[in-house]
Amino acid sequence: MDISKQMDDIYRNLPPDRIPWNIAEPPALLVEAVRTGKIKPCKVVDLGCGAGNYAVWLAGQGFDVTGLDISSEAVKLAREQASKAGFDCRFDVVDLLGDLPDYEATFDLAIDWELLHHIFPEDREHLVKNVHSMLQPKGVFFSLCFSVEDPAFGGKGKFRDTNIGTRLYFSSERELQELFSPLFEVLDLRTVEIEGKYGPHAVNAAWLQRK
Secondary structure, eight states: OHHHHHHHHHHHHOGGGSSSTSSSSSSSSHHHHHHTTOOOEEEEEEEEOOTTTTHHHHHTTTTTEEEEEEEEHHHHHHHHHHHTTTOOOEEEETTTTTTTGTTTTTTEEEEEOHHHGGGGGHHHHHHHHHHHHHHHEEEEEEEEBBBBBBBBBOOSSSSSTTTTTTTTEOOOHHHHHHHHHHTEEEEEEEEEEEETEEEEEEEEEEEEOOO
C-alpha cells in the first residue's frame, strides 16, 4: 500500500477528532522535558509532524521548528495551523525513508512522537541513518513508539491492524536498543505509560545522542 496515499486519505476524509494520533494538547512527557530544561529551545525537526500540533506548540516555547510528513494533506493542515497561531514554522512533504540531502547536519534535536511504530523492521535502519545524518554532532533524538507490552488492538503479536486501516509494529526495548546503538548513544530507554486519545498506552521512550 502507498503510505502517502493512505495518510492523505485519512487526513482528507476523517474529522480531526477521529484520527487517533491527532491530539491538540502537547503530551505531558514532552511538556515536562521542556519545563525542566531537558530539552531547550534550539533547531528541532518534528518527524511525522501530522497536522502540526506539537510543532506549533514547540514554536510557542521558542524552538526553531521544521515539521516533516509524508502526507501533503497533513502538511497543508500544519501550515494553516502555524499561520493562524502566528508562528513561522517550516513544513515540508518528505518521505523519511528516502534521501534527505537538504537536511544534512541541520538540527540540534529530532523528535519522533509515535512515528516509528508506523515503520516496519526492514525500513527502520534506514530511518535511523537518516535521522543521524540530519542531526548536528551530539544532537539529541527523542523517539517514542508503542511497546509490545501495550494491549491495544488485540494486544497479540508485533504487527497489529487498527480500526482506521493502518498497520502498526509494536516494539520491545531490546530490539530498539539494537536498532539505535550503532549510531546513537542510548541515554535512556524505558517503557512508560502515556495518555492516548482513547486511553493510556504503554510506549517505549528513548532519549538518544548522535555518536
